[in-house]
Amino acid sequence: AEVEQSYIMIKPDGVQRGLVGEIISRFEKKGFLLKGLKLFQCSKDLAQEHYKDLKDKPFFPTLIDYITSGPVVCMIQIFVILSCKAWEGVGVVASARKLIGATNPLQAEPGTIRGDLAVQTGRNVVHGSDSPDNGKREIALWFKEGELCEWESVQTPWLIE
Ligand code: DAT
Ligand code: MG
Numbered sequence: 144a145e146v147e148q149s150y151i152m153i154k155p156d157g158v159q160r161g162l163v164g165e166i167i168s169r170f171e172k173k174g175f176l177l178k179g180l181k182l183f184q185c186s187k188d189l190a191q192e193h194y195k196d197l198k199d200k201p202f203f204p205t206l207i208d209y210i211t212s213g214p215v216v217c218m219i220q221i222f223v224i225l226s227c228k229a230w231e232g233v234g235v236v237a238s239a240r241k242l243i244g245a246t247n248p249l250q251a252e253p254g255t256i257r258g259d260l261a262v263q264t265g266r267n268v269v270h271g272s273d274s275p276d277n278g279k280r281e282i283a284l285w286f287k288e289g290e291l292c293e294w295e296s297v298q299t300p301w302l303i304e
Pocket of ligand 1: 245246264267270273
């Protein structure tokens with residue numbers, strides 16, 4: 144079976160506010176496996192392609208300005224064990240969205256990244272893929288082949304019984 148992957152990105156406000164460690168830490172503590180990681184200044188073209196589903200929204204130009212306003216941190220997160228009952232039906236994409244919280248930080252639950260660390264929709268510090276297909280699409284967009292690592296974590300047997 145194909146391993147579901149989520150593209151997670153710390154937006155420029157998260158980098159500027161010194162939240163990189165805090166945000167990565169939340170995914171690490173949850174038990175996701177990191178498969179790719181980099182600090183990156185993206186072009187307008189890439190930002191527009193990434194958010195192409197939103198291109199007709201009134202906030203699209205300010206969204207593109209925001210995402211390209213400084214470096215972002217790009218990550219690929221996966222779950223290692225797919226066959227385990229505990230994770231069945233809850234892939235890394237949906238699970239990461241839960242950790243991230245609602246798009247509008249005022250509606251995001253405390254305990255989520257946006258609920259704890261952000262105030263406004265236009266400054267919501269982090270991105271996470273909204274479907275496995277978009278996870279695949281976004282990873283292909285933001286990462287090159289040689290930037291991905293295949294490795295095993297010693298955590299795995301301690302995450303799942
Ligand atoms: P999410 O980032 O939760 O997947 P989305 O894909 O609908 O949300 O939108 C992408 C980003 O666009 C979002 O993180 C912030 C911005 N955005 C969305 N809705 C907005 C709105 N109504 N006003 C301003 N910015 C918005
Ligand atoms: Mg989205």
